[in-house]
Amino acid sequence: MKNKYKRILLKLSGEALMGGNKALGIDPATVFNIAEQIKSVVDSGTQVAVVVGGGNIFRGSTAEANGMDRATADYAGMLATIINALALQDALEKTGVDVRTQSAINIQSVAEPYIRRRAMRHLEKNRVVIFAAGTGNPYMTTDTAASLRAIETEAEALLMAKNGVDGVYDADPKQNANAKKFERLTYLDGLNQRLQIMDATALSLCMDNDLPIIVFNLKADHGIERVVSGEDIGTIVSD
Numbered sequence: 001m002k003n004k005y006k007r008i009l010l011k012l013s014g015e016a017l018m019g020g021n022k023a024l025g026i027d028p029a030t031v032f033n034i035a036e037q038i039k040s041v042v043d044s045g046t047q048v049a050v051v052v053g054g055g056n057i058f059r060g061s062t063a064e065a066n067g068m069d070r071a072t073a074d075y076a077g078m079l080a081t082i083i084n085a086l087a088l089q090d091a092l093e094k095t096g097v098d099v100r101t102q103s104a105i106n107i108q109s110v111a112e113p114y115i116r117r118r119a120m121r122h123l124e125k126n127r128v129v130i131f132a133a134g135t136g137n138p139y140m141t142t143d144t145a146a147s148l149r150a151i152e153t154e155a156e157a158l159l160m161a162k163n164g165v166d167g168v169y170d171a172d173p174k175q176n177a178n179a180k181k182f183e184r185l186t187y188l189d190g191l192n193q194r195l196q197i198m199d200a201t202a203l204s205l206c207m208d209n210d211l212p213i214i215v216f217n218l219k220a221d222h223g224i225e226r227v228v229s230g231e232d233i234g235t236i237v238s239d
Contacts, residue, residue, distance in 0.1 A: 004230035007047040007123060009150035010038070010159045011143065014056035014084055016218050018163075024056055026087050035091035037224040038128060042097060046228050047123040049153055050130045051146040052088060054080025060138075074138035078105055081142060085132035086110060092128055099128040104136030104145070116152050123153060143198035147205040158211055159227055160198065161218035167235035168195050168215050185237045197237055206237070213237040 019027025057080035187207035216234030
């Protein structure tokens with residue numbers, strides 16, 4: 001496989017780790033499949049960083065809607081991302097990949113603190129780096145964390161792995177059979193049409209720093225590998 005990108009950041013939602021038959025939690029087979037795909041990408045010469053969400057364990061916005069303080073709920077969500085990061089780390093290590101987890105909040109017993117220069121050095125040594133705990137700040141989504149970490153680590157593309165959706169549509173394809181899929185979009189199209197690519201802060205960060213976003217279906221056969229090799233299997237958001 002000849003890869004299009006030298007370094008990418010992969011954004012995984014917490015829901016992507018559940019598998020098809022779970023309402024919450026982590027499906028080991030699904031996580032191992034993701035790890036094997038990442039290993040294939042690393043072995044073929046592309047450096048990989050990962051940002052994981054935590055919605056399969058705890059979702060701050062839902063807790064807030066039920067009366068929980070928003071900042072407290074967001075910090076609880078950050079801890080959920082650390083659980084997911086450790087699960088992915090373990091699966092990657094079992095496939096033989098050298099991996100480091102860095103957390104934006106101090107939890108030194110299980111993860112390194114996030115230090116940009118250290119993360120860059122890990123990537124240069126072909127280690128996978130998993131970024132956990134979002135940005136470390138409440139009111140900021142893991143999409144924003146993914147955009148920020150991709151820019152900080154000089155990734156060439158941000159891969160948004162969706163759970164069962166193969167790109168960006170003008171309506172929810174699960175509810176509207178006539179929804180139109182976009183092959184390519186500009187950042188402004190995504191912002192102006194509110195197309196649910198990611199939150200507006202994250203999308204604006206990518207636009208301001210000219211970072212391409214590729215939205216694809218994680219459940220597609222060898223989806224991560226195919227995107228990294230340059231195959232058009234999703235939606236590309238760029239200038």
